[in-house]
Amino acid sequence: MNRLWLAGFVVLIAGLVVSVNQSVLAQESAPAHKATLTGKVIVVYLKSDPKAGAVLENIQITSLGERYFLVGSGVDLGDTSRAGLIQWIPIDDIGRIHEFNDINDLRARTRSDK
DSSP: OHHHHHHHHHHHHHHHHHHHHHHHHHHHHSOSSOOOOTTOEEEEEESSOTTOEEEEEEEEEEEETTEEEEEEEEOOSSOTTTTTOEEEEEGGGEEEEEEESSHHHHHHHHOOOO
16 A cells, blocks of 8 residues: 555656646746837838838737738828738748837938938
């Protein structure tokens, strides 16, 4: 009876050790902080065509089927046809994102004084 109790106790301890290790590993692999794009303006460049992209605000990540998209409304930077236009960009086609605090920050950083 003591052997059976001891064997059960060893299995219980081993299970606890494995569970704690998995929990610690999951926490270590999680990002230190979650990036947020709330209130930001972004410039997105595509992998499939690095010269193509979009300037978006009111950004969110949305799934459609098994794909994820960066969804946002176009910003008016002189081309009013894209202002307010809701654009869906596949996450797996994003090559680069430039993040700005707001439209004024974008304009100040991209203004050409030449």
